Amino acid sequence: MTLFFLGIALILAGGLAAALLRRRPALADRAFGVLVAGGCALGLVPAVAALAGRDVAEISFAMAMPGGPWAFGIDGLSAFFLLIVFGVGLASAIYGLAYLAVERRGGHRPVATSHLLMAVVLAALVLVVTSRAVVPFLMAWESMAVLAYFLVVFESEKADVRRAGLVYLIATHTGTLALFAMFAFWGRFAETLSFDALAAGAASLPAGGALVLCLALVGFGLKAGLVPLHFWLPEAHASAPSHVSALMSGVVIKMGIYGLLRVVSLLGAPPAWWGWLVLIVGVLSGVLGVVWALAQHDLKRLLAYHSVENIGIILLGLGVGALGMSYHLPVVAALGFAGAILHTLNHALFKSLLFLGAGAVYRATGTRAIDRLGGLARRMPLTWVAFLVGSVAIVGLPPLNGFVSEWVVYQALLRSGAAEQGGPLRLAVLGVAGLALIGALALACFAKVDGIVFLGTSRSAEAAQAREVGKAMLGPMFALALACGAIGLAPVLVVHPAVSAGALIAGLPPDAIGAAGGEVLRAMAWIAFLSLALIVLLALGWRAWAALRRRRPPVPAETWGCGYAEPTPRMQYTASSFATPLLASFGSVAGVHESRHGGAFETHASELVLDNVALPLWSVVQGLAARLRPIQQGRLWIYLVYLMAALLLLLLYLATSGGTTSP
């Protein structure tokens, strides 16, 4: 743990260096890069040790505060999330240096502050996943959430950025409120507010912890962005600078998943209805997320909706894992949770890769509108390769990492169907249809993105003059792409610790799943074999075909246009026309508005939940809040009176309740 805290200190020092040395940008950038990289590397040591099965000691600070000591620890679950925070956080932070360097020339945006905030958010994220007591957890959680707001509104002179930030801030605070309620209620049944005490008190929670589980689903669900609590996510992720989007989509929303997993691990087997609820919400988030993604015309909004989709896949795993606990099937439980954790890691890798790629496209062309791009594969060949790797990974195709985690989720679903004493759990096997639909729709969506943005010919002057971005931006992208490839080719490296962590969440010893564990590991070897075989076949095929081409040189020609010899870029298919047949099959759920005037045809994507539910609800809240306005007088003495009154009330409460509630 010493190394770990040293790592955090280095990351914070990096942030400070960036802020203090702002007059000397070159030095500041170098100091920031070196310190943050060093900090992440140090922090990874205990995380990897924990993943390898070694025990990492907990550390505990006695605080003169209610709620008991502040404990920090790294178990298998924390370690996975540490891997995500350090790995993806580092890639985003380094990429951010080059990405924001352009902004220095304008001089009106707070570049140095943004780097500082980045470092502090990383430290807060690390503390969220290692806290073992409620008070430090909530403090880290709130720092992460609020500071992320400032990162999002970097381009605060734009009205839509400010609006996106505000919606995010309101959503995240609502979520935190639910978490406060959850922990406060749970704390009444526990000795102290440490996680161990909460776990000990879980058995006495009424109705199997129904209230705690519901509040967790709302509080953590708002952060994770599951449907219908995703309404803040697309706009916030699209408006942030690209490296912040990568961090938000790759890491920050995963804290919601971490929270849910942690609650389940503390609470023990949840009631079956909760597992079914999570499973259904997962399918819903997955399908709707990708359908809405298909309807987008803005590259980053599209990617943001894919985060909703992938949270759906993660929840599918989490739901089936919870069901496995409820119905006492250890194999299903461990594999379900393992799938959820693994997909969380994988999504962090490929989604941040894709956001960094989108950032490169934005820097090179100045636009995020998919229909204004095209032909970038020729202009930005390296960005294209990295983006293609991310696309294949996110669609869940072999030989990359997305396939591995989706395979684990499929495995959990199929095993619930094959279980001899499955009972009602066997119904969960129908989830494979949901996962298959999500996968196929994701393929459609990324065929659209890759095809329209990178292939064909440029649809605008900006795209036609795009230049490849520099090494400082390509480096982090290729590091993430390599990680995606490594997990795809050697899946056992992550699947084994994931299954152990899954067993840990389910409250089982690591070897509880017995023979099934061996089968899974053997399957991993075969998947690695198939992936390698695929690569070898492709290499051989490519060489054979190249030889054939040398023998008979290919003839260059125009693309076939039924004999029309003057093709223009405008004759190409557009993103809108590509997605229309699919969206039409989903009808009004897709939320697409078509408008035809003259010879022109346009489609617009609407925010169904934000426009129809969240905003009307917000205006009701605002109306109620207006009644409270008389207490705001703007005079200092009134606020001093409020403070005094609050302190008095607190003293009165202490006097009547007979001292603190915890030792």
Place this chain on the structure above:
Amino acid sequence: MTWTPLVALATLLVVAPLLPGVATKTRALLTGRRGPPVLQLYWDLGKLLRKGAVYSTTTTWVFRLAPVVVVATALLAASVVPLDGRSALVSFTGDLVAFAYLLALGRFMLVLGGLDTGSSFEGMGASREVTFSSFAEPALFLCFAGLTLATRGLSLTGMLGSPLAAAWPAAAPSLAMIGVSLFLVLLAEASRVPVDDPATHLELTMIHEVIVLDHSGPDFALILYASALKLALFGALLVGVLVPRARLPGPAAIAVLVLGLVVVAVLVGIVESSMARLRLSRVPQFLIAASVLASLGVILLLMT
């Protein structure tokens, strides 16, 4: 280690181009024409392989790599199917996911290859291909789910191997529904009527044909071969479900497979000659019907 799985795979690779020929011949005979020879696709492949390719100046390496990926993924997908009715060349728990996703990788690259030309035609075909496969994929996985429930198998070998024969008497209604559903999926995946019409001559109405409009020479040969192989693969799955062959000796099991594939091709031909292609907007409904049928099979199994 027996050699039957390898021999079965080799047989499948050899007979695959026969199947479109059989389907076309059936269609021709039923509509009173003579039709092209059954072996026409073999001649076509030979001819294309000897030709040079024409590449659009818009295209990049994606266009050139796509045909190789399509064939390589189909080959690997074939390796997990228990073609001799007993065991596949490669078999592991959850290999059915690898089967479906390898084919999906092929489709992804095929579609990207099409979009690489920057043509509206290819864009149209690509859009249709991904739309319809989105509805075919859940149906396929529901069929797999049903097979898992019926046999407790978690791999294609476990589902289609020896436990299947034991499962048939009790689960006959469900397995029959799954068979029909698989046949509908086959029609979509292999781009046959009523989803797609391989004989159409108008670019605007094509799906598979229009994605590969700009492919020529050896590249086109690979694509034609891969699509024949895909038909054969889904045919083999169908034969595997409907005709459990675990008790037959190896050579007989392979002979039954070939016979079964020819019967499937004849069935495809009969469907093609008896109905027109569906309107494009109706195709999703057709595929949802396949999903519903498979779900019904699954639910029947869950009730027992």
